[in-house]
Amino acid sequence: MSDSPANGRPAGGASPDGPPPDEVDPTGAVAGWWATAVSRMEPGVIELRGRPVQDLIGRVGLTSMIWLMLRGDLPTARQAELLEAALVAAVDHGPQAPSIAVARMAATCGIGLNGAVASAVNTLGDSHGGAGEQCVVLLDEILREEAAGTALETAAARAVARGPRYVPGFGHRFHPVDPRRDPLLSLVERAAADGVVPGDHLRAGRAVEDLLAAGRSRPVPMNIDGATAIIYAELGFPAPLARGLFVLSRSVGILAHAWEESGQGRRNKGPIPRSVLPAHLA
Amino acid sequence: MSDSPANGRPAGGASPDGPPPDEVDPTGAVAGWWATAVSRMEPGVIELRGRPVQDLIGRVGLTSMIWLMLRGDLPTARQAELLEAALVAAVDHGPQAPSIAVARMAATCGIGLNGAVASAVNTLGDSHGGAGEQCVVLLDEILREEAAGTALETAAARAVARGPRYVPGFGHRFHPVDPRRDPLLSLVERAAADGVVPGDHLRAGRAVEDLLAAGRSRPVPMNIDGATAIIYAELGFPAPLARGLFVLSRSVGILAHAWEESGQGRRNKGPIPRSVLPAHLA
Amino acid sequence: MSDSPANGRPAGGASPDGPPPDEVDPTGAVAGWWATAVSRMEPGVIELRGRPVQDLIGRVGLTSMIWLMLRGDLPTARQAELLEAALVAAVDHGPQAPSIAVARMAATCGIGLNGAVASAVNTLGDSHGGAGEQCVVLLDEILREEAAGTALETAAARAVARGPRYVPGFGHRFHPVDPRRDPLLSLVERAAADGVVPGDHLRAGRAVEDLLAAGRSRPVPMNIDGATAIIYAELGFPAPLARGLFVLSRSVGILAHAWEESGQGRRNKGPIPRSVLPAHLA
């Protein structure tokens, strides 16, 4: 939107914006500073990852478009399905999640939906949005050790022992069993069985889960971060994109909550009912 | 992600977080302050718009999920296709768009992909991300006047005359014809012909386009903002969600550019090559 | 900070970053695109508003620096005092303000103090941070009408009648009398009496206050937004900078709360105690 009055030279003829490009940028250093393989714009031309946008509109789904933009090629139908399941699963976890609460409060402050989404997405940092990324790193480590000759169980035990107290991707203080775990893992299993994905990160994730269950009365099952991390890694996304993809997914819930709140008539909503004042620490 | 150590009471038993909910919130005012129809969480239960998440994962596509979260029901297949085409069309317009440039620079500053996306999405304000929303408002006005008995052409002329100098959704300084216009309008036409959408906003948009072409050597054709605004409005989304949906769409391109840039090894990337210093205004 | 490995050409000699500036930018269009009167950088030289930075450090206070950067000249001591009083007055209003709550929640999400401040400052929009700006606009209107020959009381009554239901800068749901009002107004009075400021916006603000008190059992006294708006306007800052200056002021409280919260050990803090679940709207 508003790419329009925003960017670009008028098509053909002399530019009202100054000298022509070859005089402004004779060495190409300016164009090169912003070089990209993601998209190419010419007057009348929009190519995304080398494909004219008109060939994509109406033919390629949103999930495939995400894959294309991030990786440069299109997924197979089965790959897209698996990615889509992960993206759908993590859209929301209610206003007790700081990202959702921030979105709702910001939506009452007069900053537009873009601003509400921005303040909220920003909170998906190392603690709130990083467990998937950290889980991919963990599983990658385990698989590297296994590839070097260590038994999977041993590799898992070592990686968990080296890591932080909260094993990223496992356990939930709220859900005894995360209802998103089983359907996601079933889809990965089927995909692995059909050769759509290798299945290695699934094996590694299960090894961690078994390890964390051993000898405990209350197991520490895989959570949404773990299950989606496995999917992203099985599909070949590097660890930081586990966070990036989560950002896209959670943006859906963030927008939905910001929108609902903006229809409820509050102005400058605080975190607790107005009659309650924060306690004072001495 | 990381809903896990984040939120919620341990399932069953006494809470380590303090007194039980009915003592903390006997009047329900605290729970009510955060009341929502978007999602419902109980230990072991995640419902999104009244549907258990496990019934959605693997069965509902991402675009349908967006519709569900924003509106509470699921779209038909044809509605979802039309929405998906609009979402796909607007993902990116290259680094000359401030949102994309901000994403790439931010990605070199050590703030994580969530932070880069947030700084960028935030810029999708009234000028950069608002044309679709403003276009829906314009088309709504025209249709209201038509419903009150004015001829469509007259209603369009009046609404344009009342509005700002740049008619939102029309004209492009860069593209003589926006390559996204035709495929998007074709899809709306077909949907209207098949009764999937009413077709009124399409008629109104075309009336504005005709008006802006009349007697000009260089017409001012509909741009991406106009074409997607028509789709969103035809599908029944209120005007502010034209911006909200654009935010979700452009987030894909924002993430792709932030990710590409983060792989290019720059630290604290400025806007122009390092050897060029900003000119000094007296 | 980290301007260092971030920006700039190596001083003297050939650049490792590519061709020299006069080849990269022969027309000056690239340097001109980023032209600014705010600062000038050369290797070994930093000038802020035309003054070498080494002449400012240790000699100019922070408030005077804010004035200098925004306006290009230095304030007198009395002007700086008045500005400083306004900046000090608005630093914080506790966690019931969404900006403060957002800062505290964000600080527990693993995004650094910069990210927490950003998510919070972003919420200072039209509703939460815009009343001062709107109040300046209102007072400007009143003074324009007065200058055109209308009595001040009449001008105030008309401007208030034309405006929104909440008169920006007046009334407070929390404080019957805002404790920041009197000390701020006393300072403006004294400054007007001494000829430091004209005193017109003060007169206009008082006229609005009188108007809103007339015939009411419960008056609607000026609040912090009104009192600081008067100061900013008396000192000659245009309306949008009333919001800009408030952003700088409130950033102090935002940072203080983010920092305190980050020391309290919570991860991904939600808005209400964990045992309470948001109510579900049907």
Added chain:
Amino acid sequence: MSDSPANGRPAGGASPDGPPPDEVDPTGAVAGWWATAVSRMEPGVIELRGRPVQDLIGRVGLTSMIWLMLRGDLPTARQAELLEAALVAAVDHGPQAPSIAVARMAATCGIGLNGAVASAVNTLGDSHGGAGEQCVVLLDEILREEAAGTALETAAARAVARGPRYVPGFGHRFHPVDPRRDPLLSLVERAAADGVVPGDHLRAGRAVEDLLAAGRSRPVPMNIDGATAIIYAELGFPAPLARGLFVLSRSVGILAHAWEESGQGRRNKGPIPRSVLPAHLA
């Protein structure tokens, strides 16, 4: 600002917002969730760090207010001067710094000064805003080793050898000598000589500087991050607040640039002149 219609219960009498606080929050868990020592609000009362706001307005400077809010006590005049010098020194480094460029572009996108500042401040991450924090950590390490009996030079050499390739706080690609270094270090020296600060972090910083100069034709002098880090640490601020204080300081330049840009009439400003298109990577 706009704390007003935002927060709070009506003073005295029954609340239109629902039941009274002691019914809403009988256990105090809700008030306790937001407990803070930073500020206390009651109807008619605003206390900041235990001091009534009316005792601060007009009596305490902005820099002292920053200290008070972050630490709970007021600085001496000499402490405040030193802190003020550091805050003044780092306000701006021109549009080649991504934070400044982001502020200027965002200011043309229709998001208000709060939004422009937020997008910009957000970029002050580990790379762009973190060197001061990292430098404090480095100097702390050196001083800890020295306290344990190691010679300062040896401790410095070890800490630098353990650290990253770019030593945080030292060297500048742009400035052969940073013009902010000498005036800042002079102020610390004088403060140490007068017993205002201990002078240990200054000694440690100098030891690193000597180490990096030894045997090199081109020395690697302390930069703004290093010099301000020394000041913050000498004054007793913990490392993360070196970033936090930089955020406040740079916000001044960010606001000034956003404001200047918003007066130059561009809409949706991209990073390079419009006639130049980003190069396409194959």
